[in-house]
Amino acid sequence: MSFAKFSSARTLTALAIMGLFLLPLLGVKALIGGLAGSLLFGWVNLLDVFAFAENLLSSRSISLAALYAVAPLVLAYLILGRVFCGWVCPLDLIFRGIDRLQRRGGRPAHPVTAAEGVFSLPPRPKNSKLWRGTLIPIGFLAAAASAQIPFFTVYFSPITNFYRGLCAGVFCIIGLPGETSVLMVSILVLAAFFLLDYFRPRLWCRNLCPVGRVYGLFSRVSLLHLELNPERCNSCRSCEEACYMGVRILSPPAREKIRDSSCILCGRCVEACPTQKAALTLRFGK
Amino acid sequence: MIRPPGALPEREFRSACIGCNACVNLCHSLKYSSLAIAAGWRDFGTPYVKDMRDYPCTLCMECPKHCPTRALRPIPMEEARMGMALIDLGLCLGWNGDVCLSCSKACPMGAVIFDFFPSDWGNQPYINENCKGCGLCVKHCPVGTSAVKVVTWESYGRLKAAYRSETQGVLRMGQEERYVWVYDRNLPKILEAGRIIEREFR
Numbered sequence: 001m002s003f004a005k006f007s008s009a010r011t012l013t014a015l016a017i018m019g020l021f022l023l024p025l026l027g028v029k030a031l032i033g034g035l036a037g038s039l040l041f042g043w044v045n046l047l048d049v050f051a052f053a054e055n056l057l058s059s060r061s062i063s064l065a066a067l068y069a070v071a072p073l074v075l076a077y078l079i080l081g082r083v084f085c086g087w088v089c090p091l092d093l094i095f096r097g098i099d100r101l102q103r104r105g106g107r108p109a110h111p112v113t114a115a116e117g118v119f120s121l122p123p124r125p126k127n128s129k130l131w132r133g134t135l136i137p138i139g140f141l142a143a144a145a146s147a148q149i150p151f152f153t154v155y156f157s158p159i160t161n162f163y164r165g166l167c168a169g170v171f172c173i174i175g176l177p178g179e180t181s182v183l184m185v186s187i188l189v190l191a192a193f194f195l196l197d198y199f200r201p202r203l204w205c206r207n208l209c210p211v212g213r214v215y216g217l218f219s220r221v222s223l224l225h226l227e228l229n230p231e232r233c234n235s236c237r238s239c240e241e242a243c244y245m246g247v248r249i250l251s252p253p254a255r256e257k258i259r260d261s262s263c264i265l266c267g268r269c270v271e272a273c274p275t276q277k278a279a280l281t282l283r284f285g286k
Numbered sequence: 287m288i289r290p291p292g293a294l295p296e297r298e299f300r301s302a303c304i305g306c307n308a309c310v311n312l313c314h315s316l317k318y319s320s321l322a323i324a325a326g327w328r329d330f331g332t333p334y335v336k337d338m339r340d341y342p343c344t345l346c347m348e349c350p351k352h353c354p355t356r357a358l359r360p361i362p363m364e365e366a367r368m369g370m371a372l373i374d375l376g377l378c379l380g381w382n383g384d385v386c387l388s389c390s391k392a393c394p395m396g397a398v399i400f401d402f403f404p405s406d407w408g409n410q411p412y413i414n415e416n417c418k419g420c421g422l423c424v425k426h427c428p429v430g431t432s433a434v435k436v437v438t439w440e441s442y443g444r445l446k447a448a449y450r451s452e453t454q455g456v457l458r459m460g461q462e463e464r465y466v467w468v469y470d471r472n473l474p475k476i477l478e479a480g481r482i483i484e485r486e487f488r
Contacts, residue, residue: 024311024312024314024315025311025314025315027314027315027317028315029312029315032308032311032312032315032352033306033307033308033311033312033354034306034307034308036304036305036306037304037306037308037354037355038306038308038354039308039312039352039354042352045308045352045354046354047306047354047355051304051306051355052355054304055302055304055355058301058302059298059301059302059355059357060301063355063356065353065354065355065356066354066355066356069354069355148297148300148301149300149301150301150303150304150305153304153305153306154303154304154305154330154331154332155330155331160304160305160306160307160331163307164305164307164323164331167307167310167311167314167323168323171314171319171322176314176319176322176341177319177320177322177336177337177340177341178322178323178336179322179323179324179325179336181325182323182324182325182330182331185325185330
């Protein structure tokens with residue numbers, strides 16, 4: 001098995017989903033809307049889990065339609081974990097492009113993990129700063145509940161802004177009613193995320209993004225997970241260096257089944273593993 | 287701001303809409319393209335009907351059916367309350383000596399909405415409060431800048447008294463007074479409006 005497969009599969013999946021979202025602009029009903037909320041083949045509604053939570057708190061009411069819309073995604077992510085971040089999110093695709101840019105510029109792709117030393121194996125505690133990231137979704141949810149406006153999903157969310165910008169851009173080009181300033185705002189918001197990623201690679205994905213944080217909860221219980229075979233592992237830490245989410249794959253106590261809320265199941269660690277028979281695999285199962 | 291059909295009252299709509307643009311894209315994929323994304327600070331990212339002259343809502347009621355958060359409620363088109371169409375009596379051909387009927391023919395609700403006051407001065411149409419505010423009459427008005435405007439229910443509340451009294455004033459006019467009103471005041475305005483080329487034919 002050649003292990004660059006995961007990266008190309010992820011690129012293809014993300015591009016395919018982006019394509020499905022672009023088809024309605026050409027008049028084909030494929031996947032209508034954006035990653036926050038959409039309509040699949042004119043048949044079933046989908047609603048992002050964080051957007052659902054924010055909507056629940058801001059509208060202060062629960063609707064059956066929203067439950068029906070969020071249920072398919074909850075089910076899918078209970079099985080697949082945090083695959084949204086690694087396989088679906090368009091930002092992941094763009095951030096990977098930025099990674100490549102940085103490597104060309106001679107900067108280490110992931111200074112945070114690389115600086116921690118590759119060959120030393122001190123028993124490291126769990127990332128103690130991680131709890132700070134939890135404040136962001138809670139803060140946005142509290143703001144939504146008090147002001148009754150879903151601030152994050154409407155104004156800041158890169159996934160809404162990405163598809164809103166695409167939609168507004170296409171509308172501007174073909175001359176349909178639309179506001180150029182919507183496109184401008186989307187471009188500015190996305191540019192801010194790209195700049196953040198250039199100077200602090202994956203800080204957004206790792207610690208800040210509320211959407212990913214919510215999907216991280218699914219990653220802890222999902223059927224799809226990372227599995228480590230300790231007998232085959234020679235503790236070279238290539239996997240931890242490759243991981244841009246900062247998952248402590250090898251940190252003692254050695255776990256066989258790795259269900260970390262940061263793990264986006266991208267398979268980069270599996271690709272990076274130098275052992276002949278892969279010590280790391282992505283597996284389904286309890 | 288005219289919201290899509292089935293929208294909750296403005297404040298509740300703002301709290302329920304997550305700006306996913308499913309309605310905007312759905313409208314576009316159905317080839318109506320009447321919804322646009324708002325850009326104001328308060329309304330950012332929410333859908334509204336921007337250009338009724340070229341892209342009116344057709345009351346197909348697909349967007350409320352598929353709103354994932356129920357900011358738009360699925361209702362039959364008879365219950366839609368997007369806004370209220372007001373005919374500019376000074377520009378309308380039906381109030382100025384013609385039998386035009388374009389707006390009433392374009393209206394998806396027809397006789398429920400249109401009242402007529404036929405007289406020597408034309409087949410005077412009047413839109414009553416059953417109006418859904420879809421804007422099809424705005425599109426099909428032959429007058430240059432469209433004699434019909436759709437306003438929100440809030441602004442209609444403010445305009446209502448003045449508009450009613452204006453209509454009744456015109457209906458009560460004597461022949462001489464009406465002649466001056468039509469020929470000296472309105473016809474130059476209608477001709478001027480006709481000269482304004484506002485539609486771009488692609």
